[in-house]
Amino acid sequence: MRWDRAARRRLSDERGTIVKDWGGRIPVALIYPNTYHIGMSNLGFHTIYSLLNSYDDIVCERVFHEGANASIESGRPLSDFAVLAFSISTELDYFNVVDMLKASTIPLLTAERGNHHPLVIAGGPCISANPEPLSPFFDCFAVGEGEVILPALIEAIFGSEQSGRDELLQELVSLPGLYVPAFRDLYRKKPVSRQWAKDIDDFATTSAILTPHTEFGDMYLIEVMRGCRWGCRFCLAGYWFRPLRFRSLSHLLEQAGEGLKLSKRIGLLGASISDHPDMDELAVRLRREGAQMSVSSLRVRPLSPVLLQALADSGTATVTLAPEAGSERLRRVINKGVAESDIITAADAVGEQGFRQLKLYFMVGLPTETAEDIEGLINLVIAVKQRLDAKQRGAHLTITIEPFVPKAGTPFQWLPMASPKVLSHRISWIRGALERKGITVRAESVPWSMVQGALSRGDSRLAGALAGAAGRSLPAWRLALSQLSIEAEAYTGKEIPLDRELPWDVLDSGVDKHYLGQELERALRGEGSPPCPSVECHKCGVC
Numbered sequence: 001m002r003w004d005r006a007a008r009r010r011l012s013d014e015r016g017t018i019v020k021d022w023g024g025r026i027p028v029a030l031i032y033p034n035t036y037h038i039g040m041s042n043l044g045f046h047t048i049y050s051l052l053n054s055y056d057d058i059v060c061e062r063v064f065h066e067g068a069n070a071s072i073e074s075g076r077p078l079s080d081f082a083v084l085a086f087s088i089s090t091e092l093d094y095f096n097v098v099d100m101l102k103a104s105t106i107p108l109l110t111a112e113r114g115n116h117h118p119l120v121i122a123g124g125p126c127i128s129a130n131p132e133p134l135s136p137f138f139d140c141f142a143v144g145e146g147e148v149i150l151p152a153l154i155e156a157i158f159g160s161e162q163s164g165r166d167e168l169l170q171e172l173v174s175l176p177g178l179y180v181p182a183f184r185d186l187y188r189k190k191p192v193s194r195q196w197a198k199d200i201d202d203f204a205t206t207s208a209i210l211t212p213h214t215e216f217g218d219m220y221l222i223e224v225m226r227g228c229r230w231g232c233r234f235c236l237a238g239y240w241f242r243p244l245r246f247r248s249l250s251h252l253l254e255q256a257g258e259g260l261k262l263s264k265r266i267g268l269l270g271a272s273i274s275d276h277p278d279m280d281e282l283a284v285r286l287r288r289e290g291a292q293m294s295v296s297s298l299r300v301r302p303l304s305p306v307l308l309q310a311l312a313d314s315g316t317a318t319v320t321l322a323p324e325a326g327s328e329r330l331r332r333v334i335n336k337g338v339a340e341s342d343i344i345t346a347a348d349a350v351g352e353q354g355f356r357q358l359k360l361y362f363m364v365g366l367p368t369e370t371a372e373d374i375e376g377l378i379n380l381v382i383a384v385k386q387r388l389d390a391k392q393r394g395a396h397l398t399i400t401i402e403p404f405v406p407k408a409g410t411p412f413q414w415l416p417m418a419s420p421k422v423l424s425h426r427i428s429w430i431r432g433a434l435e436r437k438g439i440t441v442r443a444e445s446v447p448w449s450m451v452q453g454a455l456s457r458g459d460s461r462l463a464g465a466l467a468g469a470a471g472r473s474l475p476a477w478r479l480a481l482s483q484l485s486i487e488a489e490a491y492t493g494k495e496i497p498l499d500r501e502l503p504w505d506v507l508d509s510g511v512d513k514h515y516l517g518q519e520l521e522r523a524l525r526g527e528g529s530p531p532c533p534s535v536e537c538h539k540c541g542v543c
Contacts, residue, residue, distance in 0.1 A: 007072040016209040020059040029081040031063045033096035041215035046208040065096040069103045078104040086122040091455035095472035115164045130408035130504035133462040135181035144195035147203040149177040187506035194509045201251045220259030221267040228271035229532040236407040242542040249278040266291045272299045283310035301342040312353040319350045322361040326377020332528045347384040351391025364426045365404040365418030378433045398440040403449035408504040411519035414496040417453045454491040459503040512541035
């Protein structure tokens with residue numbers, strides 16, 4: 001009942017909600033296994049919601065990991081839907097996925113489901129990289145970008161109404177971008193190829209629903225670009241969303257025009273939006289139309305003065321930059337492509353424009369990191385603080401520290417994490433050195449980062465631990481691992497030989513595995529690599 005009241009209140013505050021009659025339609029539950037606040041802040045979730053509801057014969061309703069495990073549009077339980085489509089953004093949400101399936105009347109394991117049970121599918125960045133820890137729970141996974149995968153998948157679902165579950169799963173095996181774990185042995189010979197949209201102008205990736213109950217309030221979000229050209233060796237998005245693709249200026253202006261009918265606040269999203277060739281013109285024209293602009297984050301270099309000015313004029317109070325590492329040497333290892341002088345110049349520019357807060361993101365435990373690199377991070381942040389104070393007295397500096405977690409499909413996929421003891425010591429060292437300088441330090445949980453590391457490189461054995469853990473609890477997770485005689489250290493603390501078969505080898509990102517190995521070798525030699533060129537180069541294998 002409490003969830004029913006909360007759902008009605010949220011629905012009444014939304015603009016753009018799609019409510020359909022169920023008669024004659026295939027009901028799809030679009031599930032975000034986290035809170036409404038987080039799920040409705042996710043632009044990918046909005047995109048799939050719009051795409052599914054664009055089909056007349058489909059009714060798509062949203063479900064979040066809160067309350068009664070029911071849709072917010074009609075309050076129906078998961079068992080009433082023909083398809084359960086999970087949108088999963090982070091590995092730690094795997095616990096919520098299992099919790100939601102357990103709370104329903106649907107068998108947790110796909111092998112125990114019958115013809116009367118829904119088809120249970122999932123997509124999202126971490127799923128496209130390595131879905132194996134969840135594989136016993138899902139009938140199929142979407143590997144790549146949903147806009148490309150959905151049409152054939154929906155056609156197969158439409159055609160399966162007179163057939164059984166087994167026939168449908170066999171058909172899904174043949175469709176591009178779909179991984180059906182029940183037929184895993186087939187993919188050892190021919191991995192599932194990641195699907196991606198060649199022209200992102202073909203799809204509108206914008207807010208579907210505006211609501212004040214999100215990270216961005218009533219801001220209208222627009223995806224500016226997809227992918228990134230810089231090739232940071234730790235970055236999942238930089239490899240799994242290749243190649244770099246820009247939306248055309250005309251499409252961006254058209255989408256912004258639609259957004260301005262709903263809100264004066266326009267949010268531009270992308271991994272490195274300053275790389276967009278028309279970003280300055282877009283910023284000027286949006287401001288001319290009266291838009292109050294915001295961006296997800298900015299790259300240290302290139303940092304457009306025109307874009308910064310537009311953000312300042314829009315009343316934006318905070319700028320976010322991600323140097324990632326504190327020393328020149330370590331930034332070469334991770335191929336960040338920015339020098340200390342770039343970071344200082346960016347701090348000067350932020351201060352000169354009068355922003356009240358600068359946020360910096362760093363990682364600790366990066367490959368080859370030493371105490372000298374941590375000292376370099378501390379010195380760099382103090383230097384930024386001094387420059388910021390000189391330009392804008394009273395501006396606040398906040399840094400966020402995340403432990404490095406190796407991700408499947410990146411050059412660092414073979415490398416271990418630093419030990420919890422080392423990570424905790426280095427975070428404490430940074431915190432102690434900077435907080436006394438008036439700098440706010442926030443850090444991600446080391447124990448939960450270790451869990452994320454295990455799941456990011458895990459195999460299907462971890463499904464048993466996820467099923468055995470009672471909710472998202474560290475003690476329950478550790479107990480479940482011990483009962484299965486699984487050592488988390490085997491997933492997080494050991495380097496994987498380059499020639500070993502990996503759990504995620506059943507998927508093909510398009511990036512050649514040999515290329516990833518070469519990038520790893522360059523990293524360990526402390527060498528950088530040039531960013532992706534503006535024309536096809538064929539080096540990594542995607543283009």
